[in-house]
Amino acid sequence: xxxxxxxxxxxxxxxxxxxxxxxxxxxxxxxxxxxxxxxxxxxxxxxxxxxxxxxxxxxxxxxxxxxxxxxxxxxxxxxxxxxxxxxxxxxxxxxxxxxxxxxxxxxxxxxxxxxxxxxxxxxxxxxxxxxxxxxxxxxxxxxxxxxxxxxxxxxxxxxxxxxxxxxxxxxxxxxxxxxxxxxxxxxxxxxxxxxxxxxxxxxxxxxxxxxxxxxxxxxxxxxxxxxxxxxxx
Numbered sequence: 001x002x003x004x005x006x007x008x009x010x011x012x013x014x015x016x017x018x019x020x021x022x023x024x025x026x027x028x029x030x031x032x033x034x035x036x037x038x039x040x041x042x043x044x045x046x047x048x049x050x051x052x053x054x055x056x057x058x059x060x061x062x063x064x065x066x067x068x069x070x071x072x073x074x075x076x077x078x079x080x081x082x083x084x085x086x087x088x089x090x091x092x093x094x095x096x097x098x099x100x101x102x103x104x105x106x107x108x109x110x111x112x113x114x115x116x117x118x119x120x121x122x123x124x125x126x127x128x129x130x131x132x133x134x135x136x137x138x139x140x141x142x143x144x145x146x147x148x149x150x151x152x153x154x155x156x157x158x159x160x161x162x163x164x165x166x167x168x169x170x171x172x173x174x175x176x177x178x179x180x181x182x183x184x185x186x187x188x189x190x191x192x193x194x195x196x197x198x199x200x201x202x203x204x205x206x207x208x209x210x211x212x213x214x215x216x217x218x219x220x221x222x223x224x225x226x227x228x229x230x231x232x233x
Contacts, residue, residue: 025194028054033191033199037068038094038104040118040125041084042133048118048125049080050107050136052096054192064164065148066093072156073110080113082150085160089147090131093162094139097188098200103138130165140170140187 004012015023028034037056041049055069070082085091096104107117118125118136125134128144135142145162152158173186189201 028192029194032193033201034193035189035191036096036104037066038096038100038107038136038139039068039081040092040094040133040136041081041090042088043080043084044087046132047114048116048134049084050117050121050123051079051081052104052108053081056093059161066143066145066162066164068093068160068162069153070158070160076156078158082158082160085147085162086150088132090133091145091147091160091162092128092131092133092135093143093145094136095141095187096190097138097140098190099188100136100138101190101198126168128166135168140173140189142168144168 004014006012013026015026018026034054035056037053039051039053043049053068053070057067059065059067070079072078081091103121103123106121107123109117109120111117111120124137126137128135128142131144131146133144135144143164144166145164148161148163150158150160169182170187173183175181175183185202185204187201190198191201193199
């Protein structure tokens, strides 16, 4: 079924009529930018595996839960990351900075079974505090996670839900460890667009949430001062 131009300024796509590849192209080109989970796992023999996934986000803070969408190889076989998470119940999510982008890209290569992406990309690692899987030394932030649930999505995709046990944030990006308060700009994170594009997270603009008291119904004007729109105030 071809795309349809309706009587609106939009083109209608019926996803049930599209192939899996067409649905993929449509979704990853419009749901952007997407944060990148650079996942490190261990197999049963302790070999380190690293792979990036952009179907990723946080879903809860109490309990702290993150989710990663993991597909299959072209052959239909599960990816090593998913197999390792099922086997060990643990994984480390590293966030990707501009400086680490090239190394992350190396770990996206579909190497043969038994090849360690950590070694191929010459990545140094630090030990984690609560899990066996290490974290990537050059990553500006890392999350130690234990498996909550794997939800099967169709025949080739799974949603991995993990409870975050601990976080490691590079010291220069921590404003106040007691509050805690983080300077997100200092992390210099990148996000996934559509292939082959990525985006930086340095182009920001301030916009405060509007309280109910600031929005009289029917007025149409926002009673917000310029000071409230200034992130430094």
